[in-house]
Amino acid sequence: MNEVTILDDPDLLTSQTLIHKAAAALFRKDLLVARELYTEVLSHTPYNILAYVDRSKTHLELGYPDLAAGDAYRALLLGDAIRETLQGRTLIPGSVDRKVNDGDEGWAIGEQAFITTYSHIRLLSERALGEEHIKKLLKIAVDGMEASALFTLARSLKEARCFMDALTYCKMGLTRYPDASALPQEINFQAETDMIHQLMEQKKEEDPRFKLNPNILFRHGGCRREVYPWNHHEPDRYNAKTVASLNAKMAESSGKVEIRVVNLPILQKRQDPLNKLELSDKVSGSEKQLGVYAKEDIYVGETFFREMSPLTVLSDPEYSRLCEFCAADLGEDYETCEDCWEGDEESGIMWCSVECKKNAIEKYHPALCARDFGWVYRAINASISTSSAHSLLLLKTYATAITLDTHPLELPEVKYLYGVNRVPFYPDYTPSTLERQALPFNFTNQVTRPIQMLQEMDVDIFQPNAVDFFDLWVIQTLWAKFIGVASARVHERTGRTEIAAVHMLYSMFNHSCDPNITWECGGEVNFTGFSRKCGRTSEFNNGVVAVKKGEECFSHYCDISLDYSDRQEHAWGPLGGRCSCSRCLEEEAEVAAELMSDLSIKSK
């Protein structure tokens, strides 16, 4: 029987051919094609450090520094794994050649990455190589790819304005590669460091908040918020069939309202409206979205809509007296999981009913059972930022996708949520500064922590199925949806998020600072007719109509008792821009008039 060697491995051979095609596409700036080819390479050789490095560069050129950072970080993880493998290993070249097809189950990530890199070197060479020769070539290859990954990571984080993280990776580059002359000319960690410092100084001048709190603010950047051109999971939300199926669901929550396609104004992205607007900030026109309309009169004080959340999270389920599935208060009797309950009411997951336990076990609990996520809860509870809630929603979405073996973007609880509209892709289109910053981006929340969460669930993030399910663009798509629609209950005393939830139908209500309905939210959300004049308490049989039949129902995404500028600040995130409801427009004119009169007094 002929011996099988790496030279016969069809996946390696295909991947080698694809890499060449991808590099050619990248060179001629056919960027979407290059991205697709590198992704295909990864489906054949999942531990391919070179494919990650080059896909990262492609993402950067495409204008997605966040996705570039995700790839470069994965390339670094592979580089570290190869080094660890090489450290304790004696290479027997012949056996490596044979072993590739021996069935690679059970191989550690470092070995897989090593074999992939080795085989690329081996394929380029006519003959089997000696151990010393292989080690030398491997070191050169891994060093080169790692330096490139570090540099692209630093540059991507700089582009995404996560300056502190960018500096960390520049520093790592300077430490690992102190001799700049040994690196290719385009890799210059010192020049990049200087440029980042310059940009930080500029930002401090422009916005004094950055002077006061550089460590926090320079970790929060932004990136594009969009339906990526390769995202084939997004439904056509405005299609008559989709709207009809959403309305069938709506009928289970309320007989008084229905979903319709509406035209909403495109919102201004600049936060401070009194600042001079840049030309590129001036957006106008409207876009198609969904909204909810009254089919019959809705009265002030009338609760006309109730919906259970299919996705609810507690900020610390292990130390909470709330049901981990629905967030209701736990009574004396509660349910637990036989496999992870350690008999300790103070630190265990509990459900309020047999039904909640059944739902949790069917949907997501197996992926979380008996695993230690205490570090996630602690990290999240240390912050009062609402993005902590998005990390928890992401964790449960991951667990559901793994348990049900369903792509996260196909899960019904997230599929129909609004994240952003699809726009046509123009290869030469240059997004404005504001478009490039539309989705908040934090390297820890969106890149490193999600990877650690997957590792805690024993997911090998490099496996093709995991890449398909949990690639960074999938996380960013989920993040955009959660930012747009998640609601959170904040603890009165600590100001920290206690519960967060997404509700599919509730998320279809649009916002006004002069709303005609109001809501209360735990695991279940309910809507009640409202008017600023009457509040919500008047009995609906008094007959005060809050929303007339045929009118749109407007909820509120912020506390409407706040003044104009605080409302703007709070509603900006979920609205994705500056609120332009009639109340805000009125109050904006008043604030501007006051400002003008102050200025004229001062100038006299």
Ligand SMILES: C[S@@+](CC[C@H](N)C(=O)[O-])C[C@H]1O[C@@H](n2cnc3c(N)ncnc32)[C@H](O)[C@@H]1O
């Ligand atoms: C929770 S969703 C509301 C439902 C959404 N229209 C849909 O199609 O599913 C939030 C998004 O709706 C849009 N939106 C809500 N209220 C708006 C308003 N008053 N003006 C403009 N856009 C609004 C914003 O794009 C926001 O990010």
